[in-house]
Amino acid sequence: MNWNKIHTLFRxxxxxxxxxxxxxxxxxxxxxxxxxxxxxxxxxxxxxRNADEILGMKSYKxxxxxxxxxxxxxxxxxxxxxxxxxxxxxKAGIKxxxxxxxxxxxxxxxxxxDEIVKxxxxxEIAMIGPNCLGVxxxxxxxxxxxxxxxxxxxxxxxxxxxxxxxxAVGSTILDMISGExxxxxxxxxxxxxxxxxxxxxxxxxxxxxETKVIVVYLEGIKRGKEFVKLARKLTKxxxxxxxxxxxxxxGASAAHSHTAALAGSYEAHEAVFRxxxxxxxxxxxxxxYYAKIFASESxxxxxxxxxxxxxxxxxxxxxxxxxxxxxxxLADFGKQTQESLKKTMPPxxxxxxxxxxxxxxxxxxxxxxxxxxxxxxxxxxxIVIILFQTPGADSKLASEVISIKERIEKPMxxxxxGTEYTEMHKRMMESSGVPVYDSPISAMQSLEVLYRYYLYxxxxxx
Amino acid sequence: MNWNKIHTLFRxxxxxxxxxxxxxxxxxxxxxxxxxxxxxxxxxxxxxRNADEILGMKSYKxxxxxxxxxxxxxxxxxxxxxxxxxxxxxKAGIKxxxxxxxxxxxxxxxxxxDEIVKxxxxxEIAMIGPNCLGVxxxxxxxxxxxxxxxxxxxxxxxxxxxxxxxxAVGSTILDMISGExxxxxxxxxxxxxxxxxxxxxxxxxxxxxETKVIVVYLEGIKRGKEFVKLARKLTKxxxxxxxxxxxxxxGASAAHSHTAALAGSYEAHEAVFRxxxxxxxxxxxxxxYYAKIFASESxxxxxxxxxxxxxxxxxxxxxxxxxxxxxxxLADFGKQTQESLKKTMPPxxxxxxxxxxxxxxxxxxxxxxxxxxxxxxxxxxxIVIILFQTPGADSKLASEVISIKERIEKPMxxxxxGTEYTEMHKRMMESSGVPVYDSPISAMQSLEVLYRYYLYxxxxxx
Numbered sequence: 014m015n016w017n018k019i020h021t022l023f024r025x026x027x028x029x030x031x032x033x034x035x036x037x038x039x040x041x042x043x044x045x046x047x048x049x050x051x052x053x054x055x056x057x058x059x060x061x062r063n064a065d066e067i068l069g070m071k072s073y074k075x076x077x078x079x080x081x082x083x084x085x086x087x088x089x090x091x092x093x094x095x096x097x098x099x100x101x102x103x104k105a106g107i108k109x110x111x112x113x114x115x116x117x118x119x120x121x122x123x124x125x126x127d128e129i130v131k132x133x134x135x136x137e138i139a140m141i142g143p144n145c146l147g148v149x150x151x152x153x154x155x156x157x158x159x160x161x162x163x164x165x166x167x168x169x170x171x172x173x174x175x176x177x178x179x180x181a182v183g184s185t186i187l188d189m190i191s192g193e194x195x196x197x198x199x200x201x202x203x204x205x206x207x208x209x210x211x212x213x214x215x216x217x218x219x220x221x222x223e224t225k226v227i228v229v230y231l232e233g234i235k236r237g238k239e240f241v242k243l244a245r246k247l248t249k250x251x252x253x254x255x256x257x258x259x260x261x262x263x264g265a266s267a268a269h270s271h272t273a274a275l276a277g278s279y280e281a282h283e284a285v286f287r288x289x290x291x292x293x294x295x296x297x298x299x300x301x302y303y304a305k306i307f308a309s310e311s312x313x314x315x316x317x318x319x320x321x322x323x324x325x326x327x328x329x330x331x332x333x334x335x336x337x338x339x340x341x342x343l344a345d346f347g348k349q350t351q352e353s354l355k356k357t358m359p360p361x362x363x364x365x366x367x368x369x370x371x372x373x374x375x376x377x378x379x380x381x382x383x384x385x386x387x388x389x390x391x392x393x394x395x396i397v398i399i400l401f402q403t404p405g406a407d408s409k410l411a412s413e414v415i416s417i418k419e420r421i422e423k424p425m426x427x428x429x430x431g432t433e434y435t436e437m438h439k440r441m442m443e444s445s446g447v448p449v450y451d452s453p454i455s456a457m458q459s460l461e462v463l464y465r466y467y468l469y470x471x472x473x474x475x
Numbered sequence: 476m477n478w479n480k481i482h483t484l485f486r487x488x489x490x491x492x493x494x495x496x497x498x499x500x501x502x503x504x505x506x507x508x509x510x511x512x513x514x515x516x517x518x519x520x521x522x523x524r525n526a527d528e529i530l531g532m533k534s535y536k537x538x539x540x541x542x543x544x545x546x547x548x549x550x551x552x553x554x555x556x557x558x559x560x561x562x563x564x565x566k567a568g569i570k571x572x573x574x575x576x577x578x579x580x581x582x583x584x585x586x587x588x589d590e591i592v593k594x595x596x597x598x599e600i601a602m603i604g605p606n607c608l609g610v611x612x613x614x615x616x617x618x619x620x621x622x623x624x625x626x627x628x629x630x631x632x633x634x635x636x637x638x639x640x641x642x643a644v645g646s647t648i649l650d651m652i653s654g655e656x657x658x659x660x661x662x663x664x665x666x667x668x669x670x671x672x673x674x675x676x677x678x679x680x681x682x683x684x685e686t687k688v689i690v691v692y693l694e695g696i697k698r699g700k701e702f703v704k705l706a707r708k709l710t711k712x713x714x715x716x717x718x719x720x721x722x723x724x725x726g727a728s729a730a731h732s733h734t735a736a737l738a739g740s741y742e743a744h745e746a747v748f749r750x751x752x753x754x755x756x757x758x759x760x761x762x763x764y765y766a767k768i769f770a771s772e773s774x775x776x777x778x779x780x781x782x783x784x785x786x787x788x789x790x791x792x793x794x795x796x797x798x799x800x801x802x803x804x805l806a807d808f809g810k811q812t813q814e815s816l817k818k819t820m821p822p823x824x825x826x827x828x829x830x831x832x833x834x835x836x837x838x839x840x841x842x843x844x845x846x847x848x849x850x851x852x853x854x855x856x857x858i859v860i861i862l863f864q865t866p867g868a869d870s871k872l873a874s875e876v877i878s879i880k881e882r883i884e885k886p887m888x889x890x891x892x893g894t895e896y897t898e899m900h901k902r903m904m905e906s907s908g909v910p911v912y913d914s915p916i917s918a919m920q921s922l923e924v925l926y927r928y929y930l931y932x933x934x935x936x937x
Contacts, residue, residue: 188864261794271790296915326640326692330758334758402622402643404623434627
């Protein structure tokens with residue numbers, strides 16, 4: 014599928030909302046408000062068979078009645094009317110459509126679905142859906158999601174693109190991303206994948222310069238061979254994090270019932286994912302952890318990790334996590350670092366990895382501890398544990414970590430666990446590009462996938 | 476150690492704060508405020524060598540100067556003065572002490588530590604510490620923690636008791652518990668465990684009727700034989716969740732450096748934990764997940780789980796999690812349930828497990844779906860997935876789940892993932908006794924440990 018056509022889904026100069034409605038209960042109403050109120054800068058045309066005016070705006074009976082050129086259409090009308098409207102879109106030269114409407118293959122109505130696919134093919138329309146939430150692009154403010162704003166927070170602009178067949182999983186992930194510091198590039202919930210499928214969307218994202226990381230929730234793959242062919246190229250260009258549902262036969266059967274996806278053998282899928290350097294997540298939280306590490310960190314020079322902490326126990330747990338990893342190792346301090354730490358650390362601090370700065374450590378002690386580490390070639394990655402419950406940890410310390418992060422090349426992440434006071438500092442650090450994890454295990458797993466991906470990408474084998 | 480003596484740590488009629496201070500920078504100041512301002516109902520005596528009056532209250536030079544009977548003392552003075560003061564406590568008939576002060580075995584000063592142990596033994600004082608945060612009891616408002624209130628939220632009253640050597644891990648866990656619906660019975664950070672150790676504290680909690688669940692963060696065990704002897708009895712009485720740090724040799728070495736704990740072989744520890752039905756957690760988040768399930772749920776009749784969801788993808792992921800469990804199984808609906816669901820569910824809902832109620836499901840549809848399940852003997856445990864991002868999910872649905880929870884015997888938990896809107900409903904449900912998990916995997920793991928613990932307890936073998 015033509016890249017530029019798909020791109021009009023996200024960057025249309027003009028959009029027709031077919032099924033636009035004045036009734037707040039209708040999907041076509043919520044979508045209309047998305048375009049009117051959220052800062053979308055293109056032209057918006059309303060189409061409704063039964064209205065001449067909606068919310069004070071002119072409404073057209075048919076797409077054909079609009080004389081201007083239209084890039085894309087969002088279709089939110091009963092399933093049986095979709096073919097007719099899609100024909101009209103084709104004739105009007107519309108390049109792409111999102112079919113929000115349900116009532117196709119997911120309820121056994123494959124005939125109707127085949128019909129709209131044929132129409133899309135005839136007019137070479139890039140079609141997302143049917144039975145989907147559609148697309149979101151925080152840069153252009155395009156947003157076809159028919160979910161009320163108060164139900165899920167919307168993410169900031171960023172470099173992570175997310176694709177999912179499932180609308181509910183998609184909206185949950187969007188909501189979760191909004192609580193993290195990294196932002197969104199593109200979001201696509203593609204539902205039944207009747208026309209554009211995994212392969213088309215992945216190919217689009219692969220060539221999208223705004224997308225730094227691709228995150229995929231998948232129930233099934235339609236075109237296996239093409240997927241494998243693409244997979245080979247994909248991860249050489251950017252990291253792909255994937256969560257494949259239906260790994261058990263019971264799960265696969267439930268997936269089939271959900272999106273009529275042919276789940277296939279999970280083992281076969283996983284083998285392909287591993288062979289081509291995909292990062293495999295086992296649940297939604299791992300999907301987020303890994304998206305976060307790829308969004309902010311670049312390739313580490315090696316696998317040696319140092320741990321700097323203000324909590325002894327947390328240091329021990331993190332040491333266990335790193336030492337238990339098949340891929341990471343604990344770093345030894347270089348001579349210069351040792352000398353420097355001996356000078357700057359109070360006598361109670363044991364010069365070893367993990368470096369336990371003690372519960373009264375403040376921004377000054379963290380600064381002194383981290384400075385020699387930044388330039389120590391024996392250390393490839395840094396874990397900074399900050400327990401904000403301790404007496405010395407406050408906003409000054411968070412600022413110090415942010416300012417160190419700005420002058421460092423090697424991956425550096427923070428572990429902080431807690432509620433309000435901790436969350437406040439987590440947001441502060443994440444909005445300045447410091448990824449914060451809530452547990453030693455999630456931090457370890459994230460550094461592990463970072464290390465492994467770049468090992469793969471740089472041809473050093475796995 | 477005498478149970479009643481240890482009990483005075485949590486329920487003293489009177490307390491002496493030794494090292495009470497008017498200087499806000501001092502530990503003895505924070506602790507004093509804890510007793511004065513947080514609702515503690517007993518008598519508070521201040522002791523300070525250099526003051527006659529602190530914050531308008533009379534201060535005594537020595538414990539001996541106080542003529543009244545004192546149950547317990549909190550000691551926050553320089554290490555070298557502790558022996559002398561402890562002698563005075565003994566002579567005054569004080570039953571228990573918390574030694575907050577650091578500067579003992581953890582920095583190699585074993586001689587000074589041995590000295591205070593001998594004094595405690597001579598006077599049969601129940602001594603917690605040294606080098607610890609001490610104790611907290613939300614019922615009596617006893618609180619020896621010298622951490623400012625704004626740094627960590629304090630948990631509600633409840634049935635989970637938590638013990639940790641590490642102060643920082645302890646305070647992190649306290650903070651995390653405060654974000655959950657279940658509350659705290661007793662908290663003990665016991666530091667160097669010079670006198671009262673794991674075995675004493677576990678024995679106390681085993682016999683504490685307010686403690687329903689014991690949660691332990693452990694770096695090492697001092698008295699192996701006694702621990703094993705106690706372990707045999709302990710889990711027959713109440714569930715014990717344990718996180719043992721130092722599972723790798725690097726971690727064990729770091730633990731030794733931290734609390735001078737002899738970590739021993741993790742495998743040997745784990746074998747004992749498993750043999751005696753302890754629930755093993757692998758990180759702090761699992762510690763919380765498992766505490767939550769034991770705090771609210773009782774024994775399931777069997778291992779058959781049903782999944783009711785408003786998100787198809789979340790249903791698939793949860794099906795994968797349950798089907799992938801070695802201990803749990805997916806339930807089949809009984810005939811009556813099938814008949815009932817056929818009548819009440821809309822045609823699009825497939826009558827199967829997972830039961831996907833679709834994205835527009837509201838409180839009424841969840842009610843109709845759950846009612847027959849409650850009395851279905853083929854179903855032992857219920858997972859209710861609520862994605863609050865979907866159109867039909869709101870506070871009415873949360874209320875409905877709460878009201879169903881009130882009339883049900885079998886374990887029932889919720890999975891909800893999201894930010895503000897979801898968190899609001901999570902708090903609403905958890906404060907009414909409905910445990911809420913944020914991912915399929917944590918929900919599955921929690922039901923698994925619940926099932927396994929009661930299998931062990933009821934002698935059905937593992």
